[in-house]
Amino acid sequence: MISAPTIEYLEIAPLLLVFGAAIIGVLVEAFAPRHLRSAFHIPLTLLAIAGAFVLTVLLAVDKTRTVAVMGALAIDGTTLFLWGTILVLAFISVLLMNDEGQFVAQAAAVPGSAEEQEAVLEGQAQTEVYPLALFAIGGMLIFPASNDLLMLFVALEVMSLPLYLLCGLARRRRLLSQEAAVKYFLLGAFSSGFLLYGIAMLYGYAGSLDLAKISAALGTVSGMDPLLVLGTALLGVGMLFKIGAAPFQAWKPDVYQGAPTPVTALMASGTLVAAFGALLRVFWVALGNLDWDWSPILWGVAILTMVIGVILAITQTDIKRMLAYSSIAHAGFLLTAFVATGGPEQNRVALSSILFYLAAYGVTTVGAFAVVTMVRDTGGEAGHLSRWAGLGKRSPILAGVFAFFLLAFAGIPLTSGFLGKYAVFQAAVAGGATPLVIVGVVTSAIAAFFYARVIVLMFFSEPAADGPVIAAPTVGTALVVALAATVTVVLGVLPQPMLDLAGAAARSLFVY
């Protein structure tokens, strides 16, 4: 006898809202006339994300700490904090997507063909990007909440599949965009193969897909260690690929450079937050008692990620590529607190520092990519760094804001980046990972060099005669830049409320 499952609709309401809006978006694509579609999509998408955020806040005020849908989803403080973060990041990324001219008029048309010109003249737009983005955001919400490995896999694919498509839809430089989509897709599918094999091994070890039961099996099952070790390793490969930790970081620069910039912003912020949340839950809940085994390997991964991220960032000449390497380095900084597990108190400190870092870094990242969308050449965004020379003389405000974001990435005091780094490094020292912190501080110093190089380029070089123009920002883009700059300042000057919030979210650790 199998009894009917119970579903806690109230606790998963944010998910239902986002997926419901995504499905309505698909119906709009199917039935609404072409010229009305974007008028439907934009308010629908923004309202759904804002509504889901309100519901998440209500759940958080209600102090919901429960396991929902027959143990498939864990709605705890961490989940709610990450949901809130992802929804804010998604909201501002969608505001960037609204900007005209980011997405292709008709994805199936060959660039330069008669079809393409016709589509552009008719003012067509591939409005499917909004439902696709909503599905990806829904996947991002489930990913850190998934409490069993089946849910984890489904969430990973629901998050990734729309992103593969979104990557290939840039209006300008279409070949690069499609190349990015192919690379992301093939490497993503390859890595999810590893993830699945790892899941199968863990299932073979524990006889269950439930994270709590796998954790319990660690103490009771004996003589099956090869399955456990292989499973943990392969699952780790799949998850570390998603956060872009070395040596699985190769896709990140190519994809971030080729994808349309609003999609890059969504991936660099939302996907990182979601994947890090899922990594935390799997390794701390299911494999937490195994930390003596995985911790040394993740030490190596963290060091490699920080070093590769900053060293390769120095050689970059493309602004989006440089930001991609900086994102790899930041994943490494986050991993320093991730490996610093210990007693419950230590775990709480480490978890809250990671949560704060993710929120602070995500908002700054979207802001930086928003600035990138505004600096344009005739062929689209001016990606090459040499084109940014002298930007500070032409457009001091924009260059100033961008310089500020770069300083936040570098971790200069009075920005959110400083407090984020301080928090994770402090947690890492308390957890006995001092060597990692030393590597982290050294690599941060190297990272400051290439951020400073861009600032020097913008303010102390002569602008080229045919330099890029600064596109007059749409309301959405201006709002995103202003919001990101404000959050970066506020979290840098008055971080206490946010630190308290992260601390409260981490207080009960994970429910399972």
Add this chain to the structure above:
Amino acid sequence: MHIVYPLVVSALLFSIGIYGVLARRNAILVLMSVELMLNAVNLNLVAFDVWFADRLHSGQVFTLFIIVIAAAELGVGLAIVLAVFRNRRSVEIDRLQDLAEPPGPGEEPEPDAAQELEETRS
């Protein structure tokens, strides 16, 4: 039947898949190799399910999910590959090198394939 036999078969299948992904240049063949990897996982899950006599049949249910999601993944993948093929008349992944590390100081810059394509077209 002992659990080891299906596990060995599946490990071999998975290895063939990995070899295919790394060695093939045609994007379609790479996709097929990925499918081999996923099917190796399916075999594993079903074998473990039977071995445990899992009352909830988690392994078999997971297999069904993998089959469905693999189909969706293939649809998305073929759409992307098709779009690339329409633009480039080729699905060789080795030739997708426009997004790559900038050449070092001593190296010759690669000819820009995207640029060439645009030029030949105009």
